[in-house]
Amino acid sequence: MGMRCPYCNSSDSRVADSRPDTEDAVIRRRRVCNQCGAKFTTVERIQMRDLVVVKNSGKQEPFDREKLRRSIKLACRNRDVGDEQIERLVASIQRRLETDSMDDTVTSVAVGQMVSDSLLNLDPIAFIRFVSVYRKFSKVSDFKKIIDKIPEADEGAQVCPLPKTSLF
Numbered sequence: 064m065g066m067r068c069p070y071c072n073s074s075d076s077r078v079a080d081s082r083p084d085t086e087d088a089v090i091r092r093r094r095v096c097n098q099c100g101a102k103f104t105t106v107e108r109i110q111m112r113d114l115v116v117v118k119n120s121g122k123q124e125p126f127d128r129e130k131l132r133r134s135i136k137l138a139c140r141n142r143d144v145g146d147e148q149i150e151r152l153v154a155s156i157q158r159r160l161e162t163d164s165m166d167d168t169v170t171s172v173a174v175g176q177m178v179s180d181s182l183l184n185l186d187p188i189a190f191i192r193f194v195s196v197y198r199k200f201s202k203v204s205d206f207k208k209i210i211d212k213i214p215e216a217d218e219g220a221q222v223c224p225l226p227k228t229s230l231f
């Protein structure tokens with residue numbers, strides 16, 4: 064696969080042996096040149112793509128996985144969502160962004176949309192919290208519009224944490 068022999072420069076070689084290194088992100092392959100018979104080793108390293116987020120203002124910044132995790136965790140605060148679920152969510156969002164992006168850039172709108180779609184499936188309250196921050200809600204009507212998007216099946220989901228009897 065285009066791996067040139069360091070001795071004769073032929074790109075025709077075969078893999079004689081491959082094994083993962085002690086680090087999981089590295090694989091060493093023992094190769095044999097089909098042209099001159101020389102043996103050499105190649106090291107394959109898994110490279111995470113460096114995504115760049117393009118904001119509404121046009122400003123670009125590196126994709127920050129930790130920031131994404133924090134914002135999701137904040138939206139899920141005091142909700143029945145565990146750290147492991149949040150971690151899985153972040154991982155799946157990152158994978159989808161990497162898969163969808165043709166040129167390693169994603170828009171902040173696309174990221175926000177992906178997060179809100181995922182949260183809507185996970186927890187409606189976390190969804191509302193996240194969207195209100197990400198879309199900078201300032202009016203009650205903003206909330207009304209978004210709440211209408213929540214499927215009715217989820218409406219009973221502990222929306223009101225106050226004990227009904229102690230209000231008066």
Ligand SMILES: [Zn+2]
Nearest residue numbers: 068071096099
């Ligand atoms: Zn060779």
